[in-house]
Amino acid sequence: MPTQIVATDGIGDLHHAVQLFGLTVQLDTAVSTAVTCLVLLTAAVYLHFRISVGRPRMLQVLVQTTVRAVEGSTGPVVEWARRRVVAVAITLFWFILVANWVHLIPGLSLSAPTSDINLTLALALVVIFAVHATAAQARGWRGYLRHYLSPWWLAPVKLLQELIKPVTLALRLFGVIFSSAIMLLLIDGMLPPAVAVLPHALWTLFDVFIGAVQAFIFALLTVLYFHAALPTAALAPATGTAQRGSGEERS
Amino acid sequence: MTTTAMENFLVPDATLFIEMFAFSLVLFAVAKYVLPRLRTAVEARQIEIQAGMAKAAEAEQLEQAAEVEAGLVVGRARHEAADITEQARVVRDAILVEGRRDGRAEYEWMAGRADREMARREEQLRRQFELRATKAAVAAVGQLVGPADLARLTAAIAEALDAPTQSRRPQVPASAARRVTPASRTAVARIISPGPVPTEIVAQPMQGRDETESRSSLWREQEPAVPGVTVELPKVLHS
Numbered sequence: 001m002p003t004q005i006v007a008t009d010g011i012g013d014l015h016h017a018v019q020l021f022g023l024t025v026q027l028d029t030a031v032s033t034a035v036t037c038l039v040l041l042t043a044a045v046y047l048h049f050r051i052s053v054g055r056p057r058m059l060q061v062l063v064q065t066t067v068r069a070v071e072g073s074t075g076p077v078v079e080w081a082r083r084r085v086v087a088v089a090i091t092l093f094w095f096i097l098v099a100n101w102v103h104l105i106p107g108l109s110l111s112a113p114t115s116d117i118n119l120t121l122a123l124a125l126v127v128i129f130a131v132h133a134t135a136a137q138a139r140g141w142r143g144y145l146r147h148y149l150s151p152w153w154l155a156p157v158k159l160l161q162e163l164i165k166p167v168t169l170a171l172r173l174f175g176v177i178f179s180s181a182i183m184l185l186l187i188d189g190m191l192p193p194a195v196a197v198l199p200h201a202l203w204t205l206f207d208v209f210i211g212a213v214q215a216f217i218f219a220l221l222t223v224l225y226f227h228a229a230l231p232t233a234a235l236a237p238a239t240g241t242a243q244r245g246s247g248e249e250r251s
Numbered sequence: 252m253t254t255t256a257m258e259n260f261l262v263p264d265a266t267l268f269i270e271m272f273a274f275s276l277v278l279f280a281v282a283k284y285v286l287p288r289l290r291t292a293v294e295a296r297q298i299e300i301q302a303g304m305a306k307a308a309e310a311e312q313l314e315q316a317a318e319v320e321a322g323l324v325v326g327r328a329r330h331e332a333a334d335i336t337e338q339a340r341v342v343r344d345a346i347l348v349e350g351r352r353d354g355r356a357e358y359e360w361m362a363g364r365a366d367r368e369m370a371r372r373e374e375q376l377r378r379q380f381e382l383r384a385t386k387a388a389v390a391a392v393g394q395l396v397g398p399a400d401l402a403r404l405t406a407a408i409a410e411a412l413d414a415p416t417q418s419r420r421p422q423v424p425a426s427a428a429r430r431v432t433p434a435s436r437t438a439v440a441r442i443i444s445p446g447p448v449p450t451e452i453v454a455q456p457m458q459g460r461d462e463t464e465s466r467s468s469l470w471r472e473q474e475p476a477v478p479g480v481t482v483e484l485p486k487v488l489h490s
Contacts, residue, residue, distance in 0.1 A: 017264070037276060051288050063285070064293060087278065095274060121267055
């Protein structure tokens with residue numbers, strides 16, 4: 001089938017695996033992730049030293065806008081949990097956004113690291129770990145377990161749900177970005193170069209839009225997972241670790 | 252390090268841990284160094300905004316107080332302006348009354364002076380007319396009686412006019428003597444004395460009258476003293 005042939009060839013073109021100390025490492029994904037980290041850390045350093053109260057610059061305004069948007073969508077949670085949610089969601093959004101757009105940097109011929117399941121799964125695992133750690137810290141271990149074991153006959157379903165969450169998060173982002181990369185390979189491989197210019201440009205624009213949307217969806221789902229796992233602020237303890245297990249149960 | 256082909260793109264490999272470390276590194280940097288400062292900046296800006304709002308509210312209160320005070324000041328100013336206007340109106344009326352009174356007095360003074368001037372001019376014209384009439388009469392008599400008799404007649408008239416007492420006047424008819432006036436006497440003296448006799452009356456504008464009235468006076472003074480009578484002076488008197 002043509003699709004299988006293209007997919008196999010496309011995967012071979014997209015990623016370049018190497019053996020490092022007996023472990024398989026996707027070199028292009030690692031390099032693209034390193035570039036993404038470099039961009040984000042540079043922006044972080046810039047923001048750290050150039051934050052202005054009176055006259056904020058465009059980057060500061062953008063980050064502040066996303067921070068306020070995330071803070072507005074976290075719901076009534078305790079302040080320390082809110083800060084953690086904001087930090088994870090903001091970092092996820094900008095990380096995924098830059099990772100989705102890193103292949104647009106001219107001259108580097110990088111591939112989007114989010115088109116590799118390793119990055120998306122890593123992000124999903126970090127998110128799920130942060131969600132459960134924060135929920136356990138907010139509710140206490142007893143309350144955290146009671147949250148999943150009441151009613152007891154729904155415990156398997158809830159456990160399955162928690163296992164599915166990172167998989168769906170990872171596969172959604174990976175599938176969209178990977179398919180977008182496959183579409184570009186299809187356009188470039190099946191059409192003559194003179195004809196493929198316009199579809200390639202149009203799909204690249206669409207890919208930019210999709211990358212932003214997927215970053216937003218990933219961050220939004222992360223906030224929703226936090227929101228579902230955390231108790232409300234009215235019923236939560238005043239400090240995160242002082243009184244655990246008294247939070248409101250969310251279904 | 253050896254290059255291998257990817258076997259199954261849905262199975263994660265060691266890259267997963269690299270990616271987790273990379274994201275954790277960025278998350279740590281953002282959560283540790285960016286967001287706190289960002290939050291501090293936002294809070295500082297909120298404080299500044301609240302301070303600005305407080306200042307704005309204070310300024311608004313000051314503005315309202317200033318508006319009230321401005322209204323009071325404007326009301327006072329209008330009241331004072333009305334007082335000043337009323338005083339000015341009173342002063343204006345007083346000045347008008349005084350001006351009218353002064354104008355009336357000056358008008359009456361100037362009119363009286365003009366009347367006196369007119370009377371003086373009329374008297375002057377009348378004398379000149381008498382002089383000319385006398386000269387015409389003497390010339391006519393001289394043509395009738397001749398130059399010798401004329402000189403004698405003139406001497407007699409002068410003697411009669413210069414007579415110190417009333418008793419020497421019988422030579423002159425009583426009716427004529429009654430008509431002899433000082434002006435007539437002066438006129439005769441001028442007749443018998445050598446020198447040019449004015450042939451016309453030079454009008455002079457009267458002081459205190461306007462130009463129109465002076466022109467009118469000039470017109471009246473250029474008219475003959477007796478309407479319809481034109482006096483032709485004999486050339487013999489000029490020689």
